Structures are given as structure tokens and as C-alpha cells.
Amino acid sequence: MESTPSSIPVVPPPFAHGLVHFSQALARGQAKIVAIGSSTTAGEGNIVSYPDRLLPLLRAQYPAAAISLDNRGVGGQEAPVELLRFDADVISRHPDLVIWQVGTNAVWQDPGQVPPPPTFFETTKAIQDGLVRLHNKTEADIILMDLQYVPTLLTPDKAIAMVVAIGELARDAGVNAFRRFAFMKALHEIEGVSFDKMVDPTDDKRLHDSDWVTQRLAWALKLVIAAGADIA
Template sequence: MLAGFRIRLACAFAMLAPLGLQVQQANATEFVCRPSTLTRDAADLASSWSRGSTPLRILAIGSSSTEGIGASGKDKTYPARLGALLREGLSGRSIEMVNAGIGGETAPQTLSRLKAALSEGRYDLVIWQVGTNDAVTGGDLGTFRQLVADGIAAAKQARTRLVILDPQFYPGIKETARYRAYVDAIAEVARAQAVPVLSRYQAMLSWYQRDADGFMAALAGDRFHMSDAGYGCLAQDIARSLLGDRPAATLTASAR
């Protein structure tokens, strides 16, 4: 059954070409999106989702990376692109993707909205993007760890499947040790509660280490938020992680 998902999801990547990504040979000014997996702990979702026929409701909640700051339009955000890929990978199953991103939020603000959303409606999956603004602005790391634990507890109480999307990597990180401490804290708290973490930080760091010049096309003009190319690649990697697929598509986008 998963073999069918692989075929359908691989075909779905062709949908991204009209959204600003082109399959072509890379050069020094291009970002090449190569297949990767952000977690290996969420692939069981594919088999459970394939059995149902009712619409899947997915809540993407977080700050600017979820809202899509840096994207050229709402259809270029990672939740929008992810929704399209999942629909294709699940044979056109109806998916309601709710984008609840608000730029500039820190963990306490998003946690409050997450709890409210879980009490007001049912979701088959929540993708909680958290940690970037907390790491940038500082604060107490112990308090942050507790906030992450509280969010996990809220999802479990609501009997909602949760995955956490950790902070982005960007070359301008000023206090690397502190920033990385927040990334590590998310991983540690989530691991203790058996919650998958979509390791965006590590994925983007590997993009940068592989091709520092091309990496800049994955970022918006502020060199902090992601661009259309970055959000598109992120959506592909999340889709692979959720469906357990390893398509062999290679996508590139010119730097801007």
C-alpha cells in the first residue's frame, strides 16, 4: 500500500513547478531541494490515513514560518503546499489544512491558541512550529521547556496526534549556542513524550553546508524567513516524513 503512496507523492511534486520551482540542472545561484526526511517517527500516519474516507483536518500552528512570511502568496506557504502534496499522496482524499500562523509569536502566545484550538475542534494532526522567536529574543530555557511539555500534554489530553516543527537554521544566528539550546530542548522534551520532531534546523543546516551560495535562494530577502523555494522544499520533506515516502525528485530554484 505504501508503494502506491510513493508513486502518487512522487507524481505530486510535478504540481510544485507552477508554484515557482523548476526541475533543472543546478548552478551556483540555485537552491537544489534534494529528498530528505525530517523524522522517521511519524510514517505510521500513512497507513491509518489510507483507511478512512472522511476529510482529514490538519492544524498548522506557529509563528511567521507557518503564516508564510517571505512567501509570495498564501498558496506558496508550507501548509498550502503540504496540503496539496498530501491530497495527491493519499489518492485525492479530502484534506482541510488550517493555517493558524501568526508572525512574531513566542511559545506562550502560540500555546494559548493551541489549547483553544484543541478545545474548539477536532484535528487528525497538529503541526506545532515553535521555538524560533523564543531563541532569538532570549528568555528562560527552563520555562520554554515547560511550555513545550504543556503543549504536548494538551494534545494528548485532546487525543490529537502532534508533531513539532523546530526552528529554522539561517546564517545570521548571533548566539549560536543559545539558539541551538532551544533546538535541543525541543528534541529532548518531545523524545521523552514520544512526540515526533520535524528537524527543520538540521535539514536547513545540511542545505547550507552542502551549498552555502545556493542556500540563500531558500531564504527570503531578509535572510531569516524562508522563500517560496524554501517553503516548497520544507513541504516536500514533511510530506515524506508523514507518508513514509522517499521520492527521487530534485527541484531547483534561482536565487533572488
């Protein structure tokens, strides 16, 4: 797992790979992004989702290109179920960039949840299979986003194990990882942002990102996407 950013304001490290296909699409004047994931992607309660915030930031960054973003988030889902939606929700849309947010619902345990959450192995195997499928069926650049750094997810050891596994899966597949866990940890530890500010105040589970953090997440994503596209 990469080290936590240490400067203020906290920014994520640059991607390991340039966003070649997204950059080429921008140069052609038309680029499509698909974001798939769970409630972070779909939007939770009154919190406007990160994809809906990211789109205007990218349009402002690249005013000469027509950029679209399909938000295919579904709250409560995890990689094994999301993989079943790939053909209809991702591949058929011919994206230039895919953002896949994973890991949270395999770590978080909701008592009495039916059906039970997928196991660690089921989740990591689905991520691995999904990355292969995206590579084989699209020409899109891929960003794999790991879980959030919030109180509910800090107790189980498997939260760290999942973060490490997602990073290794991204590295082995040659795709970019957006290390949300490390980014939010740095917000808390380096910038001194309290969990009360980082967590949705209406969420008694202390699981979902606040409006403030969601905006910072979109801003950080815009930075690394723009950097990745500009060097490609």
C-alpha cells in the first residue's frame, strides 16, 4: 500500500499510468466516462455523488471537449454483483474511461444483512475477473477506487487487507488505483479534519462520506485524471 500523502492541502499521488484512451478521446472532442460502484457512486441520501461533482470539474478543465459521464452506481452492491452488470452498464456504453469503486460492502458487516455480503475471496476474484473483462471488451482506461476511511471501517483488520488487495489487483492488471482510503486518512491525520466533518451527519452507521469529503474526492479525482490525461 502506498504511503499516505503528507503535504497540505492533501492531494493523491499521480497515477501509475497515463490515461491514453481518455486523452485521445478529449483530443477528438468527445469523451465518455462510466462510473460503476455502490452508494458512494450512486449517491447516498441528500449527498450529491462524486461522479455528479466530477463531471462539471472535468468540463471546466477541458472546455473544448464534449464530456459525458454515465453514473451506474447502485447502493449496497459489491464487485461480484457489479460484474454481472458490466455488459449492459459499462461495455455496451463504449467508455473511454471507467471508474470502478469497490471494496466497502465486502468489509462492512450489517447485522442481519440478507443476502450476506460477499467474502473477501469472492470480492477480490470478481475484481480480478472484472478487470480482465474490461481489458478484453473495451479500450477504456480504468481507475479502481478503494474504500473510504471512516470510523465503521477502521475496526476490522480486513479493511486494511482489502485496501492492500485492491492496490495489488490494480498493479497486476496494469490499471490505475485511486487510493481513497489513504487520501481520506491523510485528510484526517495531516489536515486534521475531524470524522464529524468527514462522515455524513445523518448516517448513524458512520459509514458514508459527508458532502464536504465527497467534494474533496471529486476535486482530487479531477486533479489526477487531468494529470494522467495531459501526460498521455
